[in-house]
Amino acid sequence: MITIFDDSSRKNKIYQKLKELTISLQFKDGINKIGFEAEYIGRLVGIDRANTSRELNKLVKEKKAIKIKGKPVLYLDRKSLEEKWGCRIENSVFGSREEIISLLKESKLFCRNEESQKNTNSNIFLNTALDNMIGAHESLKEQIEKAKAAILYPPNGLHALIIGPTGAGKTTFAEAMYKSAIQLGVFSNDSPFVIFNCADYADNPQLLLSQLFGYVKGAFTGAATEKKGIIDEADGGVLFLDEVHRLPAEGQEMLFTLIDKGIYRRMGESTTTRKAKVLIVAATTEDTRSVLLSTFLRRVPVLIQLPSLESRTLKKRFTFISQFF
Numbered sequence: 001m002i003t004i005f006d007d008s009s010r011k012n013k014i015y016q017k018l019k020e021l022t023i024s025l026q027f028k029d030g031i032n033k034i035g036f037e038a039e040y041i042g043r044l045v046g047i048d049r050a051n052t053s054r055e056l057n058k059l060v061k062e063k064k065a066i067k068i069k070g071k072p073v074l075y076l077d078r079k080s081l082e083e084k085w086g087c088r089i090e091n092s093v094f095g096s097r098e099e100i101i102s103l104l105k106e107s108k109l110f111c112r113n114e115e116s117q118k119n120t121n122s123n124i125f126l127n128t129a130l131d132n133m134i135g136a137h138e139s140l141k142e143q144i145e146k147a148k149a150a151i152l153y154p155p156n157g158l159h160a161l162i163i164g165p166t167g168a169g170k171t172t173f174a175e176a177m178y179k180s181a182i183q184l185g186v187f188s189n190d191s192p193f194v195i196f197n198c199a200d201y202a203d204n205p206q207l208l209l210s211q212l213f214g215y216v217k218g219a220f221t222g223a224a225t226e227k228k229g230i231i232d233e234a235d236g237g238v239l240f241l242d243e244v245h246r247l248p249a250e251g252q253e254m255l256f257t258l259i260d261k262g263i264y265r266r267m268g269e270s271t272t273t274r275k276a277k278v279l280i281v282a283a284t285t286e287d288t289r290s291v292l293l294s295t296f297l298r299r300v301p302v303l304i305q306l307p308s309l310e311s312r313t314l315k316k317r318f319t320f321i322s323q324f325f
Contacts, residue, residue: 010047011055015077017045018056018065020301022077023153024146034097035066035074044298060092067093068100083154129179133172143304147173150302151181151279159259159299161244162283164306170283171195171242173306177281178238191237196230198246205248210267212247213254219268231264235276244282245291252296255280259299 021036021044042052056075059065066081066089068074074097082089094100130136130144150158160177162170178193201208206220214229230239241247258264259280263273280300288297 019077022080129176159280160302168306174240194234197242199243202246215267241282245284245286
């Protein structure tokens with residue numbers, strides 16, 4: 001099957017993906033790679049490299065994208081970079097990675113989250129539930145920066161996938177993201193945080209999907225009345241899908257429309273659509289490429305890898321365990 005895009009929709013699709021990638025990127029002093037190749041962006045959106053490169057260069061001319069010359073040529077979204085890191089970028093084209101790194105250093109990019117910076121612009125990044133997690137300024141610093149970027153990305157945040165072994169604290173991290181979103185004013189105090197463990201119904205895919213999406217009367221044998229789903233409960237807040245790798249391919253595909261357009265159908269509905277504004281935070285212990293559809297992964301741009309408990313220092317482990325006593 002060949003998908004045909006007109007020039008406008010193709011450019012918009014590429015630009016949206018560039019924005020998502022830029023907002024999830026973490027810059028550190030001494031970083032070796034900044035930006036994304038046309039081939040990589042094209043692969044994520046299903047457009048060949050030549051057309052992706054052509055549209056990216058149009059975005060550069062429109063001063064929406066930044067181009068970094070070299071082999072390979074790299075691209076970034078200008079507005080996302082400026083808003084995320086509090087710096088103003090005049091040039092659309094840079095001769096090298098080193099040139100843009102130098103500019104970002106001068107813009108105080110690398111000290112935005114340091115405690116010594118007490119101005120108003122940085123205060124929103126301090127003293128949230130995420131900042132109070134064990135290891136927030138050490139082993140989890142990069143993960144927390146990504147989580148905040150996902151929460152604050154306009155207009156409704158970016159969906160995230162937390163990856164880590166059993167016991168790494170994925171549920172705790174997801175709840176901290178939710179609490180931080182309230183503290184940062186993204187959600188109201190009464191916004192819901194709903195946990196749904198896909199493994200609880202993994203042996204019965206139909207029951208799993210009916211719990212997640214709800215169903216109408218007569219949707220299947222035993223559906224005597226209409227029932228709301230977990231998505232209804234999570235409307236206006238965060239839906240945490242634990243062990244998302246146990247969600248069947250059909251269920252992942254059913255989430256596409258919710259993620260892309262904010263609409264979904266209950267089981268048994270063929271024409272009626274329902275609206276829901278939900279930020280999805282999923283979690284898995286597995287290799288994402290082997291258990292999740294590539295089309296699902298494209299729609300969840302922020303990947304957060306949590307370290308195992310064993311890999312943390314002895315002091316951090318004791319502190320973590322002491323929370324339960």
